[in-house]
């Protein structure tokens with residue numbers, strides 16, 4: 001977890017140093033004050049990229065050449081990112097330059113819940129595959145190896161298709177593609193079954209309306225049902241040639257969870273869709289804690305959008321039960337009253353790029369004992 005965070009010239013935040021609490025960190029502030037920017041800085045530190053700008057130079061405060069985000073993990077591990085200048089992105093982990101981004105990502109598993117996360121269902125399969133693969137990347141350390149090899153072989157096969165190589169030459173890649181691909185599929189199916197169990201628990205905790213509903217995982221592996229991947233690859237080779245890429249395989253997989261046999265997009269209200277997405281995230285985070293004893297970070301932007309106060313309260317209670325370091329932004333003071341602030345929580349007021357920690361009323365109760 002993050003025990004120290006320092007931002008310099010990051011978007012509208014000129015210089016801020018905070019000691020985040022281990023539980024819930026509430027960031028309260030008006031529109032445009034810098035709340036999402038703060039989350040973006042935490043995200044950058046954990047992932048080496050931004051959730052809203054492809055080009056990281058947009059993160060540097062206008063009029064400056066560089067920006068820095070520095071953090072300390074578990075009080076001991078220093079982690080710093082500097083953007084700008086001719087060097088571009090420089091990352092230092094434990095006082096040494098970082099070689100691979102995947103090394104960084106393994107250190108601080110992070111889930112980001114955007115304000116419009118109910119749009120989860122409208123996003124394509126690519127997004128849903130990323131959700132699963134995030135979990136597998138952290139839970140199964142072998143997964144990355146298979147995933148990267150699969151991608152490499154797929155690129156080779158696609159290149160052969162585009163170069164109009166003979167069927168025999170294209171098919172040379174099939175053996176490896178199938179071997180890595182089936183492994184990925186097994187990983188994903190097994191992982192999603194575990195996610196389903198935990199999802200069911202968390203969703204019914206935060207959304208009372210579906211307490212007695214049945215939940216069912218649908219996994220489409222990326223090739224036609226009841227067909228071997230080898231057969232699907234072979235029988236579609238001419239069509240793949242026309243397309244210029246291999247259509248079948250785990251790179252085309254998709255999944256969903258049906259509620260009482262219905263598609264959540266058809267059934268659920270927008271608020272319920274947000275709760276659904278939150279429950280998926282809670283399931284993944286609690287699974288990671290269970291399997292790897294690894295603590296992660298949760299970022300929730302604008303929790304109050306789409307959620308009424310009783311559901312916000314249930315979400316806060318679930319986060320407390322999972323026991324995960326969380327940063328939540330909100331524009332109103334209402335959430336403070338919903339959150340039974342404890343020693344492990346903190347409230348920060350964000351105003352025009354300044355972040356001030358407010359006094360915790362609950363902390364003073366210690367004086368009574």
Ligand SMILES: Nc1ncnc2c1ncn2[C@@H]1O[C@H](COP(=O)(O)OP(=O)(O)OP(=O)(O)O)[C@@H](O)[C@H]1O
Pocket residue numbers: 010011012013029030031032033034035036037038058059060061062331
């Ligand atoms: N590179 C930059 N330099 C300086 N200011 C920036 C930069 N990029 C964005 N800003 C400004 O930073 C401010 C904070 O934006 P941010 O998205 O963090 O606000 P917010 O508190 O999340 O607001 P909302 O409640 O509306 O979501 C905005 O006024 C934005 O225009």
Ligand SMILES: [Mg+2]
Pocket residue numbers: 035036037301302
């Ligand atoms: Mg915002």
